[in-house]
Amino acid sequence: MKGLLLRLSSLDADAESAVRVIGFFDALMTDRAELTTLLRSTAALAECPVGIDAPARGLVLRANPTGTIDLAEPPPNADLREHNDTRFWLARPTTPLPLDEMVLERFALAGSILLDRTLNNLPAVGDPALVELVISTTAGIPERSRALHLLGITPTSTLRVAVSTPPPPTPGTSAPASRPAAAGGPAPGSTAESHSGPAPRSPAAGDSAPTARPAAEGGSGHAPRSTGAGEPGPAPRSTVVVQAAPSSTTSRVISGPGGSHLVSLWTDPDARPAADVRTGVGPIVPAIRAADSWRDACTALRLTSPEAPVVRADDLGGLLVVVERLRPEDIAASPDVAALDRIAAEPGGADLLAILRAYSVTDSVRKAAALVFRHHSTVAYRLEHAESVLGFPFSNAGGRFRLHLALTMRALGSTPWQDS
Numbered sequence: 001m002k003g004l005l006l007r008l009s010s011l012d013a014d015a016e017s018a019v020r021v022i023g024f025f026d027a028l029m030t031d032r033a034e035l036t037t038l039l040r041s042t043a044a045l046a047e048c049p050v051g052i053d054a055p056a057r058g059l060v061l062r063a064n065p066t067g068t069i070d071l072a073e074p075p076p077n078a079d080l081r082e083h084n085d086t087r088f089w090l091a092r093p094t095t096p097l098p099l100d101e102m103v104l105e106r107f108a109l110a111g112s113i114l115l116d117r118t119l120n121n122l123p124a125v126g127d128p129a130l131v132e133l134v135i136s137t138t139a140g141i142p143e144r145s146r147a148l149h150l151l152g153i154t155p156t157s158t159l160r161v162a163v164s165t166p167p168p169p170t171p172g173t174s175a176p177a178s179r180p181a182a183a184g185g186p187a188p189g190s191t192a193e194s195h196s197g198p199a200p201r202s203p204a205a206g207d208s209a210p211t212a213r214p215a216a217e218g219g220s221g222h223a224p225r226s227t228g229a230g231e232p233g234p235a236p237r238s239t240v241v242v243q244a245a246p247s248s249t250t251s252r253v254i255s256g257p258g259g260s261h262l263v264s265l266w267t268d269p270d271a272r273p274a275a276d277v278r279t280g281v282g283p284i285v286p287a288i289r290a291a292d293s294w295r296d297a298c299t300a301l302r303l304t305s306p307e308a309p310v311v312r313a314d315d316l317g318g319l320l321v322v323v324e325r326l327r328p329e330d331i332a333a334s335p336d337v338a339a340l341d342r343i344a345a346e347p348g349g350a351d352l353l354a355i356l357r358a359y360s361v362t363d364s365v366r367k368a369a370a371l372v373f374r375h376h377s378t379v380a381y382r383l384e385h386a387e388s389v390l391g392f393p394f395s396n397a398g399g400r401f402r403l404h405l406a407l408t409m410r411a412l413g414s415t416p417w418q419d420s
Helices: 015-030 035-046 100-120 129-134 141-150 287-302 318-325 328-332 335-345 349-362 365-372 376-390 397-414
Strands: 050-054 059-063 069-071 079-083 086-090 158-165 241-244 252-258 261-266 278-281 310-312
Touching (some): 015 035, 015 100, 035 059, 035 069, 035 100, 035 141, 050 100, 059 141, 069 141, 079 100, 086 100, 100 141, 129 141, 129 252, 129 261, 129 287, 158 287, 261 287, 278 287, 287 310, 287 318, 318 397, 328 397, 335 376, 349 365, 349 376, 349 397
Parallel strands (some): 278 310
Antiparallel strands (some): 050 086, 079 086, 158 278, 241 252
């Protein structure tokens, strides 16, 4: 039946055409189409934008005849059909067609059923799976929009994503959550040895997550307990933690588990992570595209080290593009990476690698010595040995860049990308 309807403008306003329109939407329902499929199909049939306006549910969707779906409210000239708390609309820029009313009616009927089906299968308020859903690369716009709404984030607002590897817990405690530091804190680092543990895995829309205590919709949850030393206490890994951003009275940091890592959604553009927590920070993006920021944050996390625990994707520039395209075989073929591996295998090799990373992010023997708590003459001596192994000097800009690139490639090679 769908194949019989190529364009609504080619149909006459007769009973046979009306039956074909009904059959078009019945076929979608029989095929158990997703909400996005219904939107795209209706827009293609009507040859004009259509949409669903349900702000109370966190959905304000528009589909264009080209098949794109974005976030937009109905235009002033749109024809509307209301069903409970949802408005379905069709916006034809020219003279209405005879079957527009029929299409809108069937669109609203099918849409109300699919909307309930879609939302009923999503996590509830306070479920840690909401954070994973927001950054999912497989979830559709309706699912991500709804998850943002339940977390108290407007889908049309902006945010950035941070991915942290909590330090190993001390006996009897759980891993602490990543926390934001006040704006103006320590500057982020650049590149270095890889973080411990596997690279973050891309969460899928259907991933399961443990049930958590619900937090008030749109409100703030419980921030981590203070330990009395200015440090937040452990945050439960099975809950969504909502904290007020230190640099703002209205913005928040929402954290939840993302695989083996901690994922934070920052609605405050000036928020900074704690300097002692290894964190990759993604760029600011529209909230509905949080997965893009998450991807870059994961890449940045792979470049963190004890000497540079915080890496921001914004600071990587063109290096971010290069890093995301490097293949394992490219890294394995690098003679500079092989030389670093030989250094690592030497007695005291780990210490020398730490010195190289410190020198790479400071470009100064004395500053590097202060960063690794060594005497500057010792650092200078160790750097000379590294130059002899690598086969090039670090005293010029070209040599320092080559060292920086070699350390970056080695860090990436030790934490291969894991995607679902």
